[in-house]
Structures are given as structure tokens and as C-alpha cells.
Amino acid sequence: MATIKDVAARAGVSLGTASRVLSGSSQTSPDSRSRVLAAAAELQYVANGPARALRRARTDVLGLLLPDIRNPFFSELAHAAEQEARRLGYTVLLANADEDRDQEAAYLRTFASQRIDGLLLAPQQGGSPELESLHASGLPLVLVDRAVRGLDAPLLSTDNAQGVAQALAWLQAGGHRDVAFVGGPAAISTGVERRDAYLAGRAAHGISTDDALVDAGDFQLGSGTDAMLRILDRGVRPTAVFGADGLMTAGAMRALRQRLGDEARAVEVVSFDDLDWFDLRSPGISAVVNDAAEIGRLGVAALADVIAGRPVASQRIATTFVDRRPAGGTA
Amino acid sequence: MATIKDVAARAGVSLGTASRVLSGSSQTSPDSRSRVLAAAAELQYVANGPARALRRARTDVLGLLLPDIRNPFFSELAHAAEQEARRLGYTVLLANADEDRDQEAAYLRTFASQRIDGLLLAPQQGGSPELESLHASGLPLVLVDRAVRGLDAPLLSTDNAQGVAQALAWLQAGGHRDVAFVGGPAAISTGVERRDAYLAGRAAHGISTDDALVDAGDFQLGSGTDAMLRILDRGVRPTAVFGADGLMTAGAMRALRQRLGDEARAVEVVSFDDLDWFDLRSPGISAVVNDAAEIGRLGVAALADVIAGRPVASQRIATTFVDRRPAGGTA
DNA sequence: TTTCCACATGGAAACGTTTCCACGGATGTG
DNA sequence: CACATCCGTGGAAACGTTTCCATGTGGAAA
Structure with missing residues (x-):
């Protein structure tokens, strides 16, 4: 698998320049730019995500932890959240707690270790030490659908x-x-x-x-x-x-x-x-x-705000009602 | 956020020893072992996943790319796959192609960049250059539910x-x-x-x-x-x-x-x-x-086999039938 | 023409791990 | 008692990036 070093060598520029072209972070001459791009294409270069994450101290990954993915409410929410995250340049790591506190805790540990940039969570009952410490560590956190007693995080929920x-x-x-x-x-x-x-x-x-x-x-x-x-x-x-x-x-x-x-x-x-x-x-x-879709969308948007340091308020989503009673009623 | 260096310092051992204790890779004395563990607990140490992934050149993450997570067939499959992956020590990165080839391709690029250890894929029609090159690069790949013409990867599908x-x-x-x-x-x-x-x-x-x-x-x-x-x-x-x-x-x-x-x-x-x-x-x-659950389970198991270098064969999953015709029939 | 600045570049440090290598001490065998 | 062996440890290299810093070259301003 080609590294940026190989790309730089092939393009005849330094490693630093190659990085600048590939990440678009800084100005580069049109000449080196095109040479690096060509070399990258020829070598089928794909940046190493973990290395980049290590150096930049961010992953561009959001965690989404749901109680039950087979529940249509949550699968719809997940779908909308994913679309919105994608639009904002994030990848979503989706996990399924299966309405089980231990599994939720296990995933929280995994997320912490993966160094996700933020977490969208529909929590289990009563929180957990893992959740406390994750929140205490300053990880951007937004709750959807369900509240957790004593946890001070923005919540997007149904009215x-x-x-x-x-x-x-x-x-x-x-x-x-x-x-x-x-x-x-x-x-x-x-x-x-x-x-x-x-x-x-x-x-x-x-x-x-x-x-x-x-x-x-x-x-x-x-x-x-x-x-x-x-x-x-x-x-x-x-x-x-x-x-x-x-x-x-x-x-x-x-x-x-x-x-x-x-x-x-x-x-x-x-x-x-x-x-x-x-x-x-x-x-x-x-x-x-x-x-559910609206909650997912707004949840991700709120999470992006938290990550960016913008103020975020909890929000209730209005419901509508669909009456399918046959004309004439029952009574 | 505490690093392994902090843990080592607090425990009064070298960085190498701390790593050996924490990753359990090699023998350590009971004494340093307990000191390191204590220090890690005190500092609430959580290993940095990207750093570890970079060094070990593996992530313990499997990708799962599905056409439509709101389809109960696939959400059930995802759920079972996730459980099985968890059992085998993997985390699952779930993505939703939304029956859209471009989105599938985009996720394939993301997965490639994240350096997942293997991919479980229910593909879109006809594959894509991204899929070709991912497979050509040697990424362990198992298909579920759907085949791709000309792609030589194990397939678990319904009969x-x-x-x-x-x-x-x-x-x-x-x-x-x-x-x-x-x-x-x-x-x-x-x-x-x-x-x-x-x-x-x-x-x-x-x-x-x-x-x-x-x-x-x-x-x-x-x-x-x-x-x-x-x-x-x-x-x-x-x-x-x-x-x-x-x-x-x-x-x-x-x-x-x-x-x-x-x-x-x-x-x-x-x-x-x-x-x-x-x-x-x-x-x-x-x-x-x-x-669907069986396909998800077997798919992940097969993927683990591919990763481990064990031979894997395609497999057809038998269907059953449930007759809900009212007694007496219709005719 | 000289001075200065902007800018593209090369080199090197840093991110946090794991793992290789070498060393020293203790243990066991002859 | 001498020698080989084993085991735990410290130190350092390596993984692939990004980014800081210093350098050199160009052109613009004086």
C-alpha cells in the first residue's frame, strides 16, 4: 500500500509538499500540485486514516449509539442522522446497544478509544459510569429521544x-x-x-x-x-x-x-x-x-454545533397525528 | 487526556513495560503489573485507538455496507452481524448506501482510508471501480445477499x-x-x-x-x-x-x-x-x-476466516415457508 | 539597483502506540 | 563453583501523517 512518501518520491517533491497538496491545507505551486496529484493517482494512494487522526487529534467520525436498530423509529433516525453527518463531512460509526446497559457501556468504551469527535446517543435507563466519564472528559455529546437524569447535555426529543x-x-x-x-x-x-x-x-x-x-x-x-x-x-x-x-x-x-x-x-x-x-x-x-428523521437530522446538526463550540439548546420536536378511523366512526 | 507515558511515569516503570502490561502482549512481573494497572485506573487511561492502529497496522474494525438500513431484512442482518462481530472482538462500522451507487463508492473510499480489517458488503448493481480496487488491494471481502458479476469473493446468499x-x-x-x-x-x-x-x-x-x-x-x-x-x-x-x-x-x-x-x-x-x-x-x-440473521452471522464468521487466511466457500442459505392461508383455503 | 516581503519548499519534530534489541540479574544445570 | 538459559525491563525505532520552522527564490516597492 502506497504511502505519502512514495507519492512524494514519484512526484519529485518533498514529503511536506506532498502532504500540503493532498490535504489542501496550504498554498502550493500549480506545478508541484499537478505532479503530486498525478503520482497519487498512479499509485492509487489512499491516505492512512489512523495516522492522520493521530497527528491531527481528530477523526471526523461521529458515534451514533442506539438502543435498537430494528425498531423502525431508530433505523429511520439513524438513516437521517447519517445523511446529515455525511453532508457535514463526518462519517458515522453506528452501534446498537440492544436495550442492554452492559452493551451500551462496552460501546462507550470503544468510542472513547476510537477518539470519535462527538457522540449522538439515545441512552439506556439511568446512565452509567462510562457515560459520566465520557461526558466529564469533554467529549461533545448530544442526546436524542431520551433524557438521562443528572446529565447536562442537549436533548432532542419528541413532545x-x-x-x-x-x-x-x-x-x-x-x-x-x-x-x-x-x-x-x-x-x-x-x-x-x-x-x-x-x-x-x-x-x-x-x-x-x-x-x-x-x-x-x-x-x-x-x-x-x-x-x-x-x-x-x-x-x-x-x-x-x-x-x-x-x-x-x-x-x-x-x-x-x-x-x-x-x-x-x-x-x-x-x-x-x-x-x-x-x-x-x-x-x-x-x-x-x-x-424520527427530523430528530436525527437536528441531532447531528446540534452535535456539529457543540463540536464547533457554538451554543446549543435542547429542543422538543412537535408531533402530528394521522386519523385512520373509517368514515362514520365507531363509538 | 492521559497517555501511556503518563501511566508509565506514575507507575514508575518504562513506557515499554506499561505497554506490555496494558496490551497483555508479553510477560510482566506481578509487581509492575499491579502498579501499572493502578496507575491506569487512577488516570482514567483510555488507549488511543488511532495510534495503536497505526503501529499495529490493523484496526479490529469491520465495515458493513448495506443498501438500505430501513429495510427490515437488512436491519436484522446488521443486528446479527454486529453481535457476531462483537463476539469475535471486532467493532462494526455500519454504513448505508441508500441503494445509490455514488454513496456506496464514497463509503468504500472512507472504509479504505479508515483501514478497516475487512468488509461485509451487500453491493449495488454492477460493482464500481472503487470496489474493484479495494478488492484488488487485498482487503478481506465477503458479499452478503447479492452477487457482483466478475468479482471473485465469497458470497452468502439466500437460496x-x-x-x-x-x-x-x-x-x-x-x-x-x-x-x-x-x-x-x-x-x-x-x-x-x-x-x-x-x-x-x-x-x-x-x-x-x-x-x-x-x-x-x-x-x-x-x-x-x-x-x-x-x-x-x-x-x-x-x-x-x-x-x-x-x-x-x-x-x-x-x-x-x-x-x-x-x-x-x-x-x-x-x-x-x-x-x-x-x-x-x-x-x-x-x-x-x-x-437475515443467519446470513449476517455467517457472513461475519466467513469474513473472520478470510482475515485469518482460512479458506472460505460461498454458501446458499435455505429458506423456510410460513403458510398463513386461513383454514379451508381460497381457490 | 537595493531592500523587503510573500510564498513555495525541504527538513524535522511530533502525535501515542507497539515491538525489537540488548542488557542484567536470577535461576537452574553440569 | 562456573556456565548457559531464561525472563523481565529500559531504551529506541517505527508506523504515516501534519505542521512548524528555516531557507531560498521570485517579484514588487522604494
Whole structure:
């Protein structure tokens, strides 16, 4: 593999000059410039990233650490973040914590060792010593989707209260009293915020406050099934279901079908997060639209600001709502 | 940020000894060992990855370049690949080509510059100069899911012919004659293989050979809708649809609903790729199960073998089939 | 013509590791 | 007791860049 030294030799210039041409950092004569470029092309020169990173003390790499890449919300977020990072000249190192604190900690160590320029993180519950020390070390850090108690970093998150209010209004318009709520983990900020907003708002929207109708999962599909089964097995018979994320809503539908068979279709469904296929089922599934792409984009932009030393504020992203109730309603 | 030099000084040993302790490469006395470890802990020493990579000429990083991370097939593959890589001591650098050749080429350059130890690639159509030269440079390379003409690298892919045969058998059992086929791109090997197997096998399974029933997309959801709309607008009226991947199948269903409304439910659907929610729709969507996780796992294992210089052979992964036709059939 | 400045260049230091080499002391064998 | 061996260590080179500093050459200004 050719080094810059080989390129310099072939071009008949010094190593320093070759570097100046190749990195474009400083003025060079048109003559040496063209000779170096030609030599580099002939030798198929590719700069050695680690060497460059070592010397410049930056890598132009951003870390993106997500809880679950198979969750469409996060894969969409990752996609948008990557596009934006690319636009800003960064490469993204994507890692998947699998909703597991140890794995998150392990990746944080890896990132620290790789000397990434900044980290975009959708954290696990409660932080970790690794996260503390990474932040304490001054690594530019931006949180997305979820907050960490006691960690002072900019956060880009959904306006959960707004989204829940939209869902509640929709439930009320449908005349529902017995609504099953499949919430998220009590240890994750989005779980808490959505649950609290729901519990606080339900009475005002004419919804039963019977807590037998409420259960929770961990934002993964199977847990939504389990939670809904627990609810149904308490003997209640909801006329609508509200899931705190897209995957758990899907899981809850599976539970409904298991217990109620074809009658499951009579139960109206609303989800926090809109998935691709929610319009394909009949009747359609209404949803709070949680703009993952926007969060990813803004997150990377904010991270770039932090890296550049510009001030950055936390931000709530507004939700919209898509009503897929068949004309005529249910009630 | 503390360096190994600081650690050595604090422990009262030479730089070389500190390195030997920290990297565990060579014997050290218990005494210096404990002193170095203590010093490292006190200083919160984190090894500088780029420096290490520069010196050792390896990074312990694998590249994973996928066409579309939002496609559940690939996000599942990525997840499994990452787990396996982690198990083998590698970090994964994940990148998303977005079904775009230029972006793929750009990432290949980035990977080359980062000096990754190996690349797991689900390529775009027809390769690229960047891919050629990367492979020519001796970078360990394993392909997943898709082949590249003229590129001699191990390939782990689905047994597309088998999967199509399973779908054909199912269609025949359902008594279908007019079957719409939404194929993949003619430039991608999986697209070609599935289409060829279907076209070659349909007559023997009692399926119409009218090519008005056949169209193609690009493996993304919207393209499935478009293809299906084209088919329907030719005036044919299929009793079943076969989609060449999960997303396009979903897209085709959207088209059916647009054109046929509630009667769309009478059209039976079978998909190459099983998605999470195919059992939730009624009637259920039958599917060829394409084991993305297995491909990801085996791909990384194969890549590790290539890196270690062990011989590696291409491999076809068998498909299974899940029949979700309601008892009693349709015919 | 002389002085000065700008600018392109060559050489060398520096980034933080790993690893080679040589040395010294302790251990074991004859 | 003498010699060979082994093992842990210190010192230094090397990895491939970027960047600082000094030098020389050109042209512009006086």
C-alpha cells in the first residue's frame, strides 16, 4: 500500500509538499500540485486514516449509539442522522446497544478509544459510569429521544405530552371509555412522560381510570404482546388500545388476535409512532407521528454545533397525528 | 487526556513495560503489573485507538455496507452481524448506501482510508471501480445477499430458487391462475434470480404466463406500489400477488387497496421475506422466510476466516415457508 | 539597483502506540 | 563453583501523517 512518501518520491517533491497538496491545507505551486496529484493517482494512494487522526487529534467520525436498530423509529433516525453527518463531512460509526446497559457501556468504551469527535446517543435507563466519564472528559455529546437524569447535555426529543394529548383527543372523539394503555419502561424518560401524560389526561377525556387497563413493556414487540395479554387476562374488555410505541402497538394487536380472534378487528387502535404498514391493515391504525428523521437530522446538526463550540439548546420536536378511523366512526 | 507515558511515569516503570502490561502482549512481573494497572485506573487511561492502529497496522474494525438500513431484512442482518462481530472482538462500522451507487463508492473510499480489517458488503448493481480496487488491494471481502458479476469473493446468499419454488407450490395449492408478480431490479442478482425462477416455474404450477401480470420495482416500498398499479392498470385482475421482497409486497398491498378498496382482501398475498406484522393482517400474508440473521452471522464468521487466511466457500442459505392461508383455503 | 516581503519548499519534530534489541540479574544445570 | 538459559525491563525505532520552522527564490516597492 502506497504511502505519502512514495507519492512524494514519484512526484519529485518533498514529503511536506506532498502532504500540503493532498490535504489542501496550504498554498502550493500549480506545478508541484499537478505532479503530486498525478503520482497519487498512479499509485492509487489512499491516505492512512489512523495516522492522520493521530497527528491531527481528530477523526471526523461521529458515534451514533442506539438502543435498537430494528425498531423502525431508530433505523429511520439513524438513516437521517447519517445523511446529515455525511453532508457535514463526518462519517458515522453506528452501534446498537440492544436495550442492554452492559452493551451500551462496552460501546462507550470503544468510542472513547476510537477518539470519535462527538457522540449522538439515545441512552439506556439511568446512565452509567462510562457515560459520566465520557461526558466529564469533554467529549461533545448530544442526546436524542431520551433524557438521562443528572446529565447536562442537549436533548432532542419528541413532545410526548403533545402526542399523548392528540391521541387522547382522538380516543374521546371515538367515544371510548375502556381504553387499554400499553406503556413503556418506567426507567426510560419517554416511557415515563407518555405514561404520565396519559394517566393525567385520561379522566378529562372521559376515559376510565381503572388501572387494570394499564400495563407496560420495554418498547420491543414481544413485550407489547405480553402486556396486552396481562391486561386482557384481568377480565377487562377494552374498546380501544393505545400503545406507547409502534412496535408495542403491533405486539398488542397480536395479543388481541390471540385472545379475541376475528373480534379483535372491532378494537380501535392508536399508536405513538406511525409505522409504514399501519394504513394497510383494516381498519387502519391511527397514530401520533413522531418525526424520527427530523430528530436525527437536528441531532447531528446540534452535535456539529457543540463540536464547533457554538451554543446549543435542547429542543422538543412537535408531533402530528394521522386519523385512520373509517368514515362514520365507531363509538 | 492521559497517555501511556503518563501511566508509565506514575507507575514508575518504562513506557515499554506499561505497554506490555496494558496490551497483555508479553510477560510482566506481578509487581509492575499491579502498579501499572493502578496507575491506569487512577488516570482514567483510555488507549488511543488511532495510534495503536497505526503501529499495529490493523484496526479490529469491520465495515458493513448495506443498501438500505430501513429495510427490515437488512436491519436484522446488521443486528446479527454486529453481535457476531462483537463476539469475535471486532467493532462494526455500519454504513448505508441508500441503494445509490455514488454513496456506496464514497463509503468504500472512507472504509479504505479508515483501514478497516475487512468488509461485509451487500453491493449495488454492477460493482464500481472503487470496489474493484479495494478488492484488488487485498482487503478481506465477503458479499452478503447479492452477487457482483466478475468479482471473485465469497458470497452468502439466500437460496432464491428454493424460496420461489416454495411460493409457487403454495400458489398452486391455492388454485391460482392469475398471479401478479412484483419483481426486483434486473440489475441486482437477487432480483434476477427470483424473477427467473418465477418465470421458469410458473407454467408448471398452473399459473398464467401472461406477462401483463409481471412488473418490477427496486426493493423499496413505494416501488412496489407503483409496480402493482401498473399491473392493475393493464386491466388484468389477479387473484394472488407474489412480491419479491417484504417491502415491495407491502407496497403492492397498498396499490391493491387503492384500486380495489375492501375487495383487496380477497386477493391472496405471498412475500419473499417475512415481516413482523404479516401475521397481523387478516387474512394473513404467507411468506418465504429469508433468514437475515443467519446470513449476517455467517457472513461475519466467513469474513473472520478470510482475515485469518482460512479458506472460505460461498454458501446458499435455505429458506423456510410460513403458510398463513386461513383454514379451508381460497381457490 | 537595493531592500523587503510573500510564498513555495525541504527538513524535522511530533502525535501515542507497539515491538525489537540488548542488557542484567536470577535461576537452574553440569 | 562456573556456565548457559531464561525472563523481565529500559531504551529506541517505527508506523504515516501534519505542521512548524528555516531557507531560498521570485517579484514588487522604494
